[in-house]
Amino acid sequence: MSRIQTRFAALKKEGRGALIPYLQACDPDYDTSLQLLRAMPAAGADLIEIGVPFSDPSADGPTIQAAALRGLKAGATLGLVLEMVRAFRETDSETPIVLMGYLNPIDSYGPAEFCFDAAQAGVDGIIVVDMPTEEADLLDAHAREAGLDIITLVAPTTSNSRLFHVLREASGFVYYVSITGITGTNSASAADLEKALPRIREATDLPVAVGFGISTPEQARTASRIGDAAVVASALIKTMASTLENGQATEQTVPAVLKQLEGLAAAVRA
Amino acid sequence: MTNTSFPLSNSLRSGPDDRGRFGIFGGRFVAETLMPLLLELDEAYRTAQADPEFRKELDYYLKDYVGRPSPLWFAQHLTEELGGAKVYFKREELNHTGSHKLNNVMGQILVARRMGKTRIVAETGAGQHGVATATVCALFGLKCTIYMGATDVERQKPNVFRMHLLGAEVKPVTAGAGTLKDAMNEAMRDWVANVADTYFLVGTVAGPHPYPEMVRDFQSVIGVEVKEQITQAEGRLPDVIVAAIGGGSNAMGIFHPFLDDSSVRLIGVEAAGRGLDSGKTAASISRGRPGVLHGNRTYLLQDKHGQIEEAHSISAGLDYPGIGPEHSWLNDIGRAEYVGVTDDEALEAFQVCTRTEGIIPALECAHGLAHVMKIAPAMAKDQIIVLNVSGRGDKDIFTVAHHLGVKL
Numbered sequence: 001m002s003r004i005q006t007r008f009a010a011l012k013k014e015g016r017g018a019l020i021p022y023l024q025a026c027d028p029d030y031d032t033s034l035q036l037l038r039a040m041p042a043a044g045a046d047l048i049e050i051g052v053p054f055s056d057p058s059a060d061g062p063t064i065q066a067a068a069l070r071g072l073k074a075g076a077t078l079g080l081v082l083e084m085v086r087a088f089r090e091t092d093s094e095t096p097i098v099l100m101g102y103l104n105p106i107d108s109y110g111p112a113e114f115c116f117d118a119a120q121a122g123v124d125g126i127i128v129v130d131m132p133t134e135e136a137d138l139l140d141a142h143a144r145e146a147g148l149d150i151i152t153l154v155a156p157t158t159s160n161s162r163l164f165h166v167l168r169e170a171s172g173f174v175y176y177v178s179i180t181g182i183t184g185t186n187s188a189s190a191a192d193l194e195k196a197l198p199r200i201r202e203a204t205d206l207p208v209a210v211g212f213g214i215s216t217p218e219q220a221r222t223a224s225r226i227g228d229a230a231v232v233a234s235a236l237i238k239t240m241a242s243t244l245e246n247g248q249a250t251e252q253t254v255p256a257v258l259k260q261l262e263g264l265a266a267a268v269r270a
Numbered sequence: 271m272t273n274t275s276f277p278l279s280n281s282l283r284s285g286p287d288d289r290g291r292f293g294i295f296g297g298r299f300v301a302e303t304l305m306p307l308l309l310e311l312d313e314a315y316r317t318a319q320a321d322p323e324f325r326k327e328l329d330y331y332l333k334d335y336v337g338r339p340s341p342l343w344f345a346q347h348l349t350e351e352l353g354g355a356k357v358y359f360k361r362e363e364l365n366h367t368g369s370h371k372l373n374n375v376m377g378q379i380l381v382a383r384r385m386g387k388t389r390i391v392a393e394t395g396a397g398q399h400g401v402a403t404a405t406v407c408a409l410f411g412l413k414c415t416i417y418m419g420a421t422d423v424e425r426q427k428p429n430v431f432r433m434h435l436l437g438a439e440v441k442p443v444t445a446g447a448g449t450l451k452d453a454m455n456e457a458m459r460d461w462v463a464n465v466a467d468t469y470f471l472v473g474t475v476a477g478p479h480p481y482p483e484m485v486r487d488f489q490s491v492i493g494v495e496v497k498e499q500i501t502q503a504e505g506r507l508p509d510v511i512v513a514a515i516g517g518g519s520n521a522m523g524i525f526h527p528f529l530d531d532s533s534v535r536l537i538g539v540e541a542a543g544r545g546l547d548s549g550k551t552a553a554s555i556s557r558g559r560p561g562v563l564h565g566n567r568t569y570l571l572q573d574k575h576g577q578i579e580e581a582h583s584i585s586a587g588l589d590y591p592g593i594g595p596e597h598s599w600l601n602d603i604g605r606a607e608y609v610g611v612t613d614d615e616a617l618e619a620f621q622v623c624t625r626t627e628g629i630i631p632a633l634e635c636a637h638g639l640a641h642v643m644k645i646a647p648a649m650a651k652d653q654i655i656v657l658n659v660s661g662r663g664d665k666d667i668f669t670v671a672h673h674l675g676v677k678l
Contacts, residue, residue: 055446055577056563058455059301059462065445077575103299103562108576130562132305134289134298155303157465162306180303181463 003096003124004149004172007047008207008228017224018046019268020209021261022100022233024067025050025084026076027240032249033071036240036257037088041095043258044265049127049231052081052101059129061184063234063241070247078105078114082121089122098151098172100127103138112142119146125172127151133166140169151175154200156192163203173207176200176227178214184234187213193226217267224268232264282529282605285596290479291567293602295595298478299562303462312480314385319487324384328377335409336372338491340364342499342656347626355509355649357642359629359659360496360524369632369661370492370520371402371473377488378471379406387469389413393457395422395450395516396587396634397429398661399473404438414438417456420448422586429665447580450516450590454564474517475594478565482594489523496656497527504654510535510645513658514638515608516552516588518597520660525606535607538597539641541583542610552581554593555601555608568595584613584669585633587661615640617673620663632661633669 011018021040026033040048053071085097106114143150149172178188200208210223211231223230239260243252285292298308318324332338343359362370390412394400400416407414416433420442423430433440446452461470472481500508513521515538528534540553551557554569561570563578571579571591581591600606619640623631642657671678
């Protein structure tokens with residue numbers, strides 16, 4: 001079983017959903033984000049999503065756009081993100097790591113080389129925002145060979161028949177983009193999720209993570225119960241950004257994010 | 271073997287394939303949220319294409335509202351001054367709103383209306399596409415939001431005011447360098463958040479399939495007219511066609527009907543900015559490499575890690591780090607040539623055109639003219655060059671004055 005399967009199976013036994021926090025690599029610098037990454041599992045992260053900074057994040061709202069810029073300024077490259085995962089794996093061999101980003105840095109790295117190196121570094125899954133099913137053959141075979149899951153995104157605009165089409169060969173888990181919009185803006189209501197999830201479960205047996213617009217402990221709890229996991233991104237980055245001075249990390253940076261993460265985790269586990 | 275015995279696939283005009291690709295270029299690299307919309311748009315466009323009523327409606331607006339056909343002007347004084355090939359201007363600057371942009375916008379707005387969309391978003395660089403879009407939204411009573419880089423808002427003030435007058439909301443984008451690339455990102459973010467009622471009216475032959483194909487089809491009216499007009503004037507096809515390229519819609523529009531006429535050289539002129547090797551350029555083909563941005567695979571200015579670089583050009587309309595995917599393909603198969611012209615060369619050509627022909631060209635097409643000025647003198651006097659004068663330069667007089675050290 002992959003780390004992702006093992007983790008979701010264990011949580012199912014516990015009878016709760018997963019909390020998936022997100023951090024942008026090298027935001028605001030390599031050391032701080034690695035420190036944060038290493039501390040996240042103890043603060044309640046069940047899986048972790050690492051954002052790969054890209055110059056043109058067209059599906060992201062202002063918060064993650066700013067985080068990506070800080071990451072790039074601090075020298076983030078796809079290679080450095082993999083190095084960060086390697087460093088994380090020295091102390092944690094169980095928490096699944098999923099990279100989330102845009103296609104061009106991967107394309108530039110080389111799809112086959114990237115999938116191989118990512119798996120070697122200890123990455124479990126990848127989410128490529130601008131690679132719909134229609135273009136996924138670019139990575140599919142390489143990812144499968146390397147043992148990486150390509151996490152499939154589905155959206156409110158994905159029709160029932162299309163759900164079957166895009167989820168046919170999905171693996172790992174399914175990422176439900178719960179609003180039509182960019183990250184960190186609107187939120188889906190519990191009623192929206194109650195309506196959407198059965199539609200998705202018709203088309204797949206994989207766990208479903210709910211993301212985009214989840215910021216409060218209450219929302220995380222709701223999403224992790226109706227779905228199988230809640231992804232929290234912009235809300236954590238906002239907290240981190242508020243601790244920065246002139247774009248640099250301060251003593252409060254890591255503790256502030258971890259404290260918020262603990263609050264989210266407590267709600268998901270309650 | 272005659273031309274007609276070639277199967278259709280031997281034509282260079284048959285692209286894209288059903289995945290929206292021209293060779294390795296093009297495609298549909300968008301978030302899943304947008305994918306169903308692109309499929310819906312593709313279907314709506316095919317249905318419109320097959321409907322004679324749609325063609326009739328478009329022809330009506332092109333003739334009586336846009337003002338087509340646009341003339342093909344023999345630039346006699348310029349020809350004499352250059353002392354070589356005969357230079358003709360395809361006068362797209364005479365269209366309503368002052369550029370070729372309205373050809374595409376008129377086509378797409380009719381598609382959007384058929385799809386029942388009530389709100390239009392668009393990106394704009396120089397503001398020509400924004401003005402054209404705001405114009406048709408005024409005509410058809412649709413809500414209109416235009417995203418424009420903050421830098422461009424500053425250097426294209428007259429167009430910003432025009433858009434306001436036309437009832438559009440202009441949103442300045444401060445991300446990045448505040449130019450066309452950033453406006454494109456922001457327009458895509460708006461679209462993804464408002465999919466139910468909003469149509470994204472792309473202004474160039476780039477973006478996810480079917481946009482590059484659809485915009486090309488609507489702009490091809492330029493080349494179709496040139497073919498007829500030059501045959502009437504000269505009894506033959508031109509030797510060279512030259513057009514400036516940002517995203518590449520005016521160039522694709524004039525090139526496409528000639529793709530299978532191998533005797534016609536097609537030259538796309540990219541903005542070299544301060545020089546191809548200055549690091550301050552917008553020449554995606556000359557100085558970029560293939561990658562994926564804004565929904566398509568194409569030549570992009572990017573660093574070795576795949577981060578997109580800022581483009582630079584004196585012309586806001588050419589200030590974009592990518593290019594339409596069909597141009598990338600035409601470059602790779604060698605059917606079209608792509609060259610660079612610097613800011614300074616374009617400024618010089620801008621003045622020559624104004625002085626010799628009494629036509630103030632947009633800075634975009636001044637790039638094309640600068641290349642014509644390089645090649646025409648060495649060509650025989652019975653040879654023919656057609657330059658696409660894709661827009662008028664009134665919007666650029668402030669920029670030009672600034673560079674000439676004149677205070678207005």
